[in-house]
Amino acid sequence: MNPSAAQLGPPAPEPAEGQPEPARRERKKRQTRDALILAALKLFEVKGYEHTAVREITDAVDVSERTFFRYFASKEDLAVSFIRDRTALFLRALAARPPAEDPLTAVRNAYHDSLAESAPDSAENMATYLSVVRLIESTPALLAANLRYLHDHDYEIVGILARREGVDPATDRRPRLLAAMFGTIAFLASQEWRDKGCPGPEVLAAAFDAYADQMTAALAGHWS
Amino acid sequence: MNPSAAQLGPPAPEPAEGQPEPARRERKKRQTRDALILAALKLFEVKGYEHTAVREITDAVDVSERTFFRYFASKEDLAVSFIRDRTALFLRALAARPPAEDPLTAVRNAYHDSLAESAPDSAENMATYLSVVRLIESTPALLAANLRYLHDHDYEIVGILARREGVDPATDRRPRLLAAMFGTIAFLASQEWRDKGCPGPEVLAAAFDAYADQMTAALAGHWS
DNA sequence: CAGATTATGTCAGTCAATGACAAGTGTCAA
DNA sequence: TTGACACTTGTCATTGACTGACATAATCTG
Numbered sequence: 001m002n003p004s005a006a007q008l009g010p011p012a013p014e015p016a017e018g019q020p021e022p023a024r025r026e027r028k029k030r031q032t033r034d035a036l037i038l039a040a041l042k043l044f045e046v047k048g049y050e051h052t053a054v055r056e057i058t059d060a061v062d063v064s065e066r067t068f069f070r071y072f073a074s075k076e077d078l079a080v081s082f083i084r085d086r087t088a089l090f091l092r093a094l095a096a097r098p099p100a101e102d103p104l105t106a107v108r109n110a111y112h113d114s115l116a117e118s119a120p121d122s123a124e125n126m127a128t129y130l131s132v133v134r135l136i137e138s139t140p141a142l143l144a145a146n147l148r149y150l151h152d153h154d155y156e157i158v159g160i161l162a163r164r165e166g167v168d169p170a171t172d173r174r175p176r177l178l179a180a181m182f183g184t185i186a187f188l189a190s191q192e193w194r195d196k197g198c199p200g201p202e203v204l205a206a207a208f209d210a211y212a213d214q215m216t217a218a219l220a221g222h223w224s
Numbered sequence: 225m226n227p228s229a230a231q232l233g234p235p236a237p238e239p240a241e242g243q244p245e246p247a248r249r250e251r252k253k254r255q256t257r258d259a260l261i262l263a264a265l266k267l268f269e270v271k272g273y274e275h276t277a278v279r280e281i282t283d284a285v286d287v288s289e290r291t292f293f294r295y296f297a298s299k300e301d302l303a304v305s306f307i308r309d310r311t312a313l314f315l316r317a318l319a320a321r322p323p324a325e326d327p328l329t330a331v332r333n334a335y336h337d338s339l340a341e342s343a344p345d346s347a348e349n350m351a352t353y354l355s356v357v358r359l360i361e362s363t364p365a366l367l368a369a370n371l372r373y374l375h376d377h378d379y380e381i382v383g384i385l386a387r388r389e390g391v392d393p394a395t396d397r398r399p400r401l402l403a404a405m406f407g408t409i410a411f412l413a414s415q416e417w418r419d420k421g422c423p424g425p426e427v428l429a430a431a432f433d434a435y436a437d438q439m440t441a442a443l444a445g446h447w448s
Numbered sequence: 449c450a451g452a453t454t455a456t457g458t459c460a461g462t463c464a465a466t467g468a469c470a471a472g473t474g475t476c477a478a
Numbered sequence: 479t480t481g482a483c484a485c486t487t488g489t490c491a492t493t494g495a496c497t498g499a500c501a502t503a504a505t506c507t508g
Contacts, residue, residue: 001485024473024474054463066465073465075465102445103446144368144375145368148367148371151367152364165448178443180409181408183408184404188400214397214398215405216440218328218401218402220328223327246506252455252504287456287457288458290497291456293497298495
């Protein structure tokens with residue numbers, strides 16, 4: 001049982017595997033994991049991330065502090081677990097885009113796909129996700145963790161892009177460049193979205209598109 | 225005496241202010257600050273960042289642990305203090321570029337300027353800087369701190385760009401976009417540079433240019 | 449030199465994170 | 479059902495980053 005081994009969105013019943021798991025043990029793990037996340041978010045919202053001790057979270061769920069760290073590598077890790085799920089969604093969406101699309105188009109569409117896939121999941125789910133984003137965007141430490149997570153997983157995007165276009169990521173800089181630029185504008189978009197008060201997902205998508213649209217314009221010449 | 229109030233490159237004798245400071249106190253502060261940085265880097269290089277306790281650093285300099293935290297907000301803070309200096313150089317360089325240059329050109333030239341300004345500073349200085357970059361690039365925690373620092377100061381670049389081009393950063397996304405993209409490629413460049421073994425500064429500059437050159441190409445169509 | 453500033457040391461304490469070992473619980477086959 | 483085996487959890491002890499409070503000592507200022 002290594003920390004954050006099995007990442008999964010909160011109460012989203014596993015795609016159902018055959019029979020190979022008599023369930024009780026796994027079910028309990030999932031329960032405590034979900035309970036920890038839920039209690040943590042609740043506390044974070046009230047007292048703020050920094051001022052919530054791990055101890056308080058585990059007390060609320062009635063498990064030992066040690067157990068917490070067997071589920072999550074760190075306090076940060078819990079907070080960004082949602083981001084992890086979103087990123088995984090995006091990666092799958094990107095891999096699924098038709099090869100006929102050029103890289104930028106594929107990335108843009110994949111972003112929308114992943115957003116659409118997670119958004120209507122359930123209203124309650126969306127609300128939770130929104131509160132997490134709000135939390136992350138307003139907590140410097142989590143913002144940094146988020147940044148770091150995105151960076152650590154850029155190479156996966158790079159791999160998919162390079163495969164799609166049949167280029168060698170070791171010599172061709174374009175896949176790395178596009179992957180990094182995607183991360184950048186996704187980040188800018190969620191900032192703008194937060195500044196607007198985290199309205200609906202479609203506003204986030206619109207902000208993303210606006211940034212994507214202006215990339216070449218920003219590089220062009222004078223802005224007059 | 226708040227932490228990291230006065231950031232300055234290591235042994236670079238202050239631009240000399242009139243007379244208003246009878247010096248001794250300031251001189252001593254500078255001394256211990258430099259001594260802490262020096263001892264820290266030496267230890268980091270030998271034992272690695274994570275495995276060097278603040279206690280060991282302060283023992284080497286013979287000050288109390290508490291004093292360390294009066295000079296640096298955190299252990300990370302010490303390590304990225306060099307990055308701060310470099311960023312400050314870049315900002316000044318960017319502000320100094322002629323307004324006739326279009327934004328992208330100005331940013332690229334400013335990057336080279338700041339590199340040139342710090343590089344020949346002194347051979348020993350350069351060596352120190354290189355070891356810091358190596359350290360940061362090979363320590364996940366520091367990489368994250370670096371990322372965060374860059375992000376936290378994007379707004380300064382945004383401000384300069386917006387002023388240069390006479391646009392409103394609140395409504396026009398282009399300054400934010402270019403600032404973020406600059407950060408991205410500067411980051412990619414230093415990674416590539418590290419992977420090549422941190423050769424000379426000109427190699428870093430070349431990598432930066434290569435990325436800058438390919439930005440539009442990466443956004444264009446298929447890469448074939 | 450007196451008296452206001454300011455830096456430093458000491459101390460006690462919080463909080464995150466980890467290793468080691470014991471105790472409890474679930475699983476599976478005989 | 480039972481008993482061996484695989485995990486999971488709790489307990490305990492420890493390290494290390496960081497902070498607040500207060501006393502002390504050094505450096506200004508006049």
